[in-house]
Amino acid sequence: MVDHSPLHELTPLQASDQPYTAEQLAQLNADSDAIIARYPQKRSALLPMLHLIQSVDGYVTGRGVTFCAEKLELTDAEVSGVATFYTQYKRHPNGEYTVGVCTNTLCAIMGGDAIWESVSEHLGIGHDETTPDGKVTLERIECNAACDYAPVVMANWEFFDNMTPESTNRLVDDLREGAEVRPSRGPNRVCTFKQMSRTLAGFPDGLADQGPGAGPASLEGLKLAHERGWVAPGSANEVGGEHQATEQASGIQQENLPGTTQSSTEGHGTPEAAKGEQND
Amino acid sequence: MTDLTPILTKFWDAAQSWTLQTYLDNEGYQALDKALGMSQEDLVAMAKDSGLRGRGGAGFPTGMKWGFLPKPDGGPRYLVVNADESEPGTCKDIPLMMAAPHFLIEGVAITSYAIGCNHAFIYVRGEVVHVYRRLQKAVEEAYAAGHLGKNIHGTGFDLDVTVHAGAGAYICGEETALLDSLEGRRGQPRLKPPFPAVAGLYARPTVVNNVESIASVPPILLHGADWFKGMGTEKSSGFGIFSLSGHVTRPGQYEAPLGITLRELIDMAGGMRNGHQLKFWTPGGSSTPIFTAEHLDVPLDFESVAAAGSMLGTRALQIFDETVSVVRAVSRWIDFYAHESCGKCTPCREGTFWLKQIMTRLEHGQGTQGDIDTLLDVCDNILGRSFCALGDGATSPVTSAVQYFREEFETGMHTPWWVAFPPERSVLFDTKETVSV
Numbered sequence: 001m002v003d004h005s006p007l008h009e010l011t012p013l014q015a016s017d018q019p020y021t022a023e024q025l026a027q028l029n030a031d032s033d034a035i036i037a038r039y040p041q042k043r044s045a046l047l048p049m050l051h052l053i054q055s056v057d058g059y060v061t062g063r064g065v066t067f068c069a070e071k072l073e074l075t076d077a078e079v080s081g082v083a084t085f086y087t088q089y090k091r092h093p094n095g096e097y098t099v100g101v102c103t104n105t106l107c108a109i110m111g112g113d114a115i116w117e118s119v120s121e122h123l124g125i126g127h128d129e130t131t132p133d134g135k136v137t138l139e140r141i142e143c144n145a146a147c148d149y150a151p152v153v154m155a156n157w158e159f160f161d162n163m164t165p166e167s168t169n170r171l172v173d174d175l176r177e178g179a180e181v182r183p184s185r186g187p188n189r190v191c192t193f194k195q196m197s198r199t200l201a202g203f204p205d206g207l208a209d210q211g212p213g214a215g216p217a218s219l220e221g222l223k224l225a226h227e228r229g230w231v232a233p234g235s236a237n238e239v240g241g242e243h244q245a246t247e248q249a250s251g252i253q254q255e256n257l258p259g260t261t262q263s264s265t266e267g268h269g270t271p272e273a274a275k276g277e278q279n280d
Numbered sequence: 281m282t283d284l285t286p287i288l289t290k291f292w293d294a295a296q297s298w299t300l301q302t303y304l305d306n307e308g309y310q311a312l313d314k315a316l317g318m319s320q321e322d323l324v325a326m327a328k329d330s331g332l333r334g335r336g337g338a339g340f341p342t343g344m345k346w347g348f349l350p351k352p353d354g355g356p357r358y359l360v361v362n363a364d365e366s367e368p369g370t371c372k373d374i375p376l377m378m379a380a381p382h383f384l385i386e387g388v389a390i391t392s393y394a395i396g397c398n399h400a401f402i403y404v405r406g407e408v409v410h411v412y413r414r415l416q417k418a419v420e421e422a423y424a425a426g427h428l429g430k431n432i433h434g435t436g437f438d439l440d441v442t443v444h445a446g447a448g449a450y451i452c453g454e455e456t457a458l459l460d461s462l463e464g465r466r467g468q469p470r471l472k473p474p475f476p477a478v479a480g481l482y483a484r485p486t487v488v489n490n491v492e493s494i495a496s497v498p499p500i501l502l503h504g505a506d507w508f509k510g511m512g513t514e515k516s517s518g519f520g521i522f523s524l525s526g527h528v529t530r531p532g533q534y535e536a537p538l539g540i541t542l543r544e545l546i547d548m549a550g551g552m553r554n555g556h557q558l559k560f561w562t563p564g565g566s567s568t569p570i571f572t573a574e575h576l577d578v579p580l581d582f583e584s585v586a587a588a589g590s591m592l593g594t595r596a597l598q599i600f601d602e603t604v605s606v607v608r609a610v611s612r613w614i615d616f617y618a619h620e621s622c623g624k625c626t627p628c629r630e631g632t633f634w635l636k637q638i639m640t641r642l643e644h645g646q647g648t649q650g651d652i653d654t655l656l657d658v659c660d661n662i663l664g665r666s667f668c669a670l671g672d673g674a675t676s677p678v679t680s681a682v683q684y685f686r687e688e689f690e691t692g693m694h695t696p697w698w699v700a701f702p703p704e705r706s707v708l709f710d711t712k713e714t715v716s717v
Contacts, residue, residue, distance in 0.1 A: 038442045040356065040399065041482055046464035047447050051406070072464070085466040085622075086447035088406050104368050105566065105612040106525055106598045111707035142450065142616055143368040144407055147525035147598065148532045150708065157409045164709040185378065186410040199413065200406050200445040208417035211410060213297030218375040220532025221522075222293055224548055225284040232285040232519070234507045 016061035024056060032071050035202060042072055046082055048201045050089055055198035059090040088200075090137075095130040096192050097175045100141035100154040101168070107143070110150040111164065116140060118165035123172060135176040137193075148217040149184070156196045158183035161215055185215045282540040284548070285511060285519045287499050288492070289535045292379040298414050300421040303382035309427050311498035315390040316435045323394035327497070330505035331517035336362055336453075336490025337564060337593045339516075339582045342497075346395050348477035349485045358486040359397045360462065360476075361388060361494055363404040363415075364446055364453040367565035368616060369596030372521040373491035375533060377404070377411045380495075381418035385441065387494035389427060390501060392439050395487055399440045403458055406445040415443045450620035454668045455488040457622065468624045469668035492521060512538035516581030516592070526561075526599035527553045527706075539584070542597060543576040553708075556601035560684065564593015566613045567673025569680030590680070605701035606685040607692050610677045611639035617674035628671030631662035635678060642692030645699070652682060652689050 020028065031052055036045040046068060053064030060083045069079045083089045101116045102108070108116075123131055123138060130137045146152045149161035153168050160171060161184040174181050180189045187207035191199070199205045225231070291297055291306050300308070315323055327343030334340045349357060361384065365373040377384060384402070392400045404412055419441050422428040430438050444462060451457045452467040459481050461467035480486020496518065500508045509517045516538040522545055525531045529550030536545070542561065552558055558573045563580065569590040571578070578588045585592045600609060618632040638655055641647050659675035666672075682689055691700055 041463070043464035044444075044462060047461065048445065050447065051445065082464065082466055086406075086449050088448035103612070104616055105609050106369060108612055109600065109604055109609065109703070109706045110526065111709055113703065114707055141407070142620070143366060143370070145365045145371045145374040145405075147369050147371045147596070148523060150525055150531070154407065157407045159408075159410070162708075183410075187413075191409075196409055199409055200447075202416075202443070202445070204413070204416055204420075208298075208410075208413040209296070213294065214292040214375055214379040217530075217532040218289075218379065219293050220530045220549065221284050221534035221536075222286050222289050224534075225286045228283070230283040230285070232287045232290070233510055234503050 016057070016063045018063070020056075020063060020067070028052070028056065028067060029071075031201070031203070032067075036071075038202065043074070046072060046074075046079065047086075050079075050083055050086075051197045052201040054090065054094075055194045055201060058194055059092055059094050093130070093134070094193050095137035096135050096194075097156055097190065098137045098139060098154075098193055099168075099172055099175070100139040100144075100157075102142070102144055102146075102150070102152045102154070103140045104143040106147050107150045107152055112151040115151055115153065115163055115165050115168045119168045119172060122169045131176065133176060136172050148220075149215060155181065155183065155190050156193055158186035158190050159215075160184055161217075183211070186211050282536060282544050284534055284536050286535050287519055288376055288380065288383055288495055288521065289533060292375070297379045298381055298418065300382060300418070300425060303380065303386075307499075307502060308382055309386055309425075311501040312386050312389050312427060313433060315393055315501055316433050316437060320394050320396060323390070323501075326501060326505055327394070330500045330508040331512075331515070332493065332496060332500060332508065333516065333582065334490055335492035335496065335520060335594070337367065337567075337591075339592060342489060342493050345477065345489065346391070346487055348475070349395055349487065350478060352396055356399065356482075356484050357395060357397045358481045358484060359388060359392045359395060359400040360455075360459065360481055360486055360488045361400070361402040361491060362453060362455060362458055362488055363402050363491045364458060365491070366405055366450045366453050367567060367594055367596060368613065369523070369525060369562055369565045369598040370594040371523045371525065371596070372533060372594065374408055374411055376491060376495060376521070378408075378414050381414050382422070383495035383498060384415075384491055385418050385422050386427070387497040388441055389422075389432065389439055390497050391487070391489065391494055393437055397487075398438050399442070401462060401481070402441065402443045403452070403462055404443060404445060405452075406447045412443065412445050419443055449622075450616075451622045451668075451670060454670065457668065458488065459486065466622070468622045469670075471667050513579065513581045513583070515583050520595055522580070522595045522597060524549050524597050524599060527556060527558075527601040527604075528599050529553055538581040538592075539579040541577050541579055542571075545580075545597065546576075546599070552599070552601055556603065559600050559602045559604060560606060560609075560681075561600060562593075562596060562598045562677075563590050565596040566598070566616070567591075567669070567676050568593040569676045570684065572684050590676075601706075603701060603705040605697035606681050606688045607639070607642050608697040608701065608703075610681045611636075611643045613677045614639045614674060617670065621670060621674075625666035625668075625671065627662045627665040628674070631658050631671060632674050634658050635662075635674065639678075642689060643697050645692060645694055645696040647689070647693040649693065651693070652686065655689075656682060 035048045036042045049068050065079045069076045103112045153160040153163045187210040324346045332342045388400050449467045452461045456470035457467040476486040512518045522534045560570045582592045614635045618636040621628050621632045623629045662671040663675050
């Protein structure tokens with residue numbers, strides 16, 4: 001019924017014999033120095049530096065390991081030991097987009113298993129495998145803290161909420177075709193794996209102000225409180241807030257949430273789509 | 281009937297809710313002003329008086345944690361925020377940081393001042409890029425406005441804040457594993473003592489607090505410990521975000537006083553999905569023993585949930601109806617624990633491996649007569665025998681599910697779960713489309 005992936009992947013770190021170009025090396029050095037400067041002790045820079053390596057190489061290469069080791073005065077073995085511990089560090093060339101289907105218990109039961117089977121068959125690849133065009137790497141992922149939007153799919157670690165097998169297949173098709181793909185809660189379009197890795201290394205991409213503050217499920221309790229006139233006890237502000245609350249209650253529409261409107265036309269796990277499908 | 285109390289969720293529906301301006305429009309950074317005019321001792325006393333208990337699952341009193349730091353010796357002291365939210369079912373910190381990150385940033389500034397810290401860290405899991413962006417942006421705005429950096433609000437207090445992205449490992453939500461990870465190592469738990477308060481980050485005195493705990497500090501300081509204690513129960517004071525997921529009509533975030541019941545929350549969420557019955561649920565994530573319909577009226581506070589045999593945990597209420605196989609649910613959680621066990625302690629590493637073998641057998645209807653006893657025996661050999669609580673958490677779903685649904689484990693000796701509980705009945709979308717793929 002469900003294929004069980006091995007407990008721990010045993011793929012070795014791929015060596016990369018080709019040295020970095022002088023230009024790459026200069027940039028890596030400058031960026032690493034900026035990362036190291038954020039911490040009282042330089043070894044703390046290792047995790048962000050491994051994200052940085054992935055932003056250049058697309059996975060954790062042998063040369064990347066050596067670069068980090070030399071920069072932080074560690075051995076290659078020490079760096080490899082860290083790189084192989086964390087699932088976001090990839091041991092072989094990754095696709096331009098990592099698509100992760102949550103198959104932890106709640107999402108799996110709400111439809112994540114059906115999504116996984118469908119998209120895996122659609123792409124003809126399994127866990128931690130990449131399409132021949134190098135576009136999509138598929139993963140089964142663990143709980144990504146969006147259970148109220150189950151079933152959840154992540155694309156380069158942006159949220160695609162309330163997904164279905166159909167919307168997920170459409171998502172991977174769009175990613176492979178290079179269409180602009182907008183997450184349910186995230187920036188206007190999904191960045192590439194390398195761009196996303198650079199962001200995680202701590203270099204802002206200027207996209208923080210895009211997308212909604214909260215999705216519809218995050219607002220369910222607040223919406224109900226507005227409808228029933230519930231406010232937290234106490235301060236004058238809360239009393240004043242009551243008027244504001246009633247105004248807002250009528251104003252909670254999708255239009256107030258930048259980012260959700262366009263996604264609904266694209267149909268990637270939109271709340272509207274899900275609501276229609278939710279009554280089984 | 282308990283009312284909801286939107287405090288941390290109050291302005292999540294505002295346009296651009298995450299900006300400094302929106303936060304300032306909602307009392308933002310007034311608490312920091314107040315804190316900087318108080319003594320450190322008074323701030324710690326205020327936190328203790330409020331009765332605020334850790335919102336990351338364990339429920340340890342926050343003020344007491346601050347008070348455990350040894351007297352200043354001239355060296356650095358650290359605040360590390362645990363933003364590695366990954367307990368299955370838990371989904372409150374991520375929307376909080378996405379919608380209103382300044383609650384956390386102001387809380388970090390106040391807490392740092394209270395414990396004498398000049399460099400704080402926010403360790404956020406790496407699998408939520410947009411939350412990382414929002415945190416970085418909030419920190420940037422706070423620096424520019426003088427709420428962080430040098431000479432904050434003209435008081436001479438200096439604070440730097442570093443937002444640090446993890447790289448995918450559940451175990452890093454355990455506070456000492458998180459510290460090792462933040463030091464650039466494999467995220468493996470440390471033996472305690474020494475506790476982080478004495479030897480934490482870089483072996484210096486360190487406070488590690490959950491996102492929601494720290495975010496609750498500004499409203500508590502602004503409105504007073506009594507205001508906070510006016511909500512909740514005597515020993516579980518205040519409010520918390522309750523996360524409903526699964527087979528309810530409107531899953532989502534419901535901020536309420538501690539002590540609210542699941543019956544009330546399900547009612548607020550529009551009831552169970554159409555025509556279905558509650559079968560089992562987790563009160564606080566997959567590591568807390570499951571409950572059934574008989575626990576609908578248990579007040580969701582630390583004491584009452586414990587008295588009923590589980591833990592309040594992170595208030596991650598995962599709701600499953602009668603279509604769901606308990607064996608399937610538990611087996612998938614066990615897959616998770618086996619995958620995420622860091623491998624440091626033998627009982628957890630080997631124990632979760634063996635639990636997985638047996639659960640998989642039961643899933644396929646190929647269990648043997650002794651399997652239930654073996655499961656319980658393995659759990660007995662994991663519980664309390666490792667450095668951290670990951671292994672303990674793995675035993676919770678198994679032992680509680682056997683307690684309430686033993687007959688389903690017995691069914692697993694001859695019938696696969698998907699025959700007894702066809703999975704298409706549980707999914708939230710129309711399954712006809714899946715056939716055509």
